[in-house]
Amino acid sequence: MQGLIGKKIGMTRLLDKETGEAVPVTIVQTGTNVVHQIKTVDNDGYSAAQLGFGHSSEKKAGKPRMGHFKKHNSAATLIFREFSMDDGDAELQPGQSIGVETFENVKFVDVTGTSKGRGFAGTVKRHNFQRGRETHGNTNHRERGSLGAGTYPARVFPGVKMAGQYGNAKTTIKGIQLVGLDKENGLLYIKGAIPGATKGVVIVRKNRSKK
Numbered sequence: 001m002q003g004l005i006g007k008k009i010g011m012t013r014l015l016d017k018e019t020g021e022a023v024p025v026t027i028v029q030t031g032t033n034v035v036h037q038i039k040t041v042d043n044d045g046y047s048a049a050q051l052g053f054g055h056s057s058e059k060k061a062g063k064p065r066m067g068h069f070k071k072h073n074s075a076a077t078l079i080f081r082e083f084s085m086d087d088g089d090a091e092l093q094p095g096q097s098i099g100v101e102t103f104e105n106v107k108f109v110d111v112t113g114t115s116k117g118r119g120f121a122g123t124v125k126r127h128n129f130q131r132g133r134e135t136h137g138n139t140n141h142r143e144r145g146s147l148g149a150g151t152y153p154a155r156v157f158p159g160v161k162m163a164g165q166y167g168n169a170k171t172t173i174k175g176i177q178l179v180g181l182d183k184e185n186g187l188l189y190i191k192g193a194i195p196g197a198t199k200g201v202v203i204v205r206k207n208r209s210k211k
Helices: 063-071 123-127
Strands: 003-015 022-029 033-039 048-055 077-083 108-114 170-182 187-191 201-206
Touching: 003 048, 003 077, 003 187, 022 170, 033 063, 033 077, 077 201, 108 187
Parallel strands: none
Antiparallel strands: 003 022, 003 201, 022 187, 033 048, 048 077, 108 170, 108 201, 170 187
């Protein structure tokens, strides 16, 4: 399996056995992901596995999803995503569970999550714009400045960096080191920080570029 769904627990540090250095890590709890559906080239046009995470009651899942879960004889979950399969996943069946053992011998991963929402922010905070001079006569301290010519083109070009919503967006960090895993508790230890707030849902995938 190319990835798992998990929950960001928080940060701690691990000691490197060789150097004795303290390595800051983020803990991601994946537990066991439930296989809901196996998609094949013959039936669906592509090959993938639909995984679920987080126990859900029938009331919260709703009738359409419960029908889907019962059809494939799998447990109800709150969240589900599709992942590409490895060569050794041909025998996977709906209803089975997958744990952190899928990341054995993996050194680098990609982590996708929803970044912390910081509300409406100006350009200094949002885009790292430089402040104006704090000298006599200057009144432009944290304003954005000119948006372009007025007479022509008489409009603002799309994509101009301006004040607006900061954060609360899908964010992916690629190629970060997977320091270790805990099979018994279903935990991944990822070096450094990852997107999202504590208890936020994250998607962890195997990195394909770094070895």
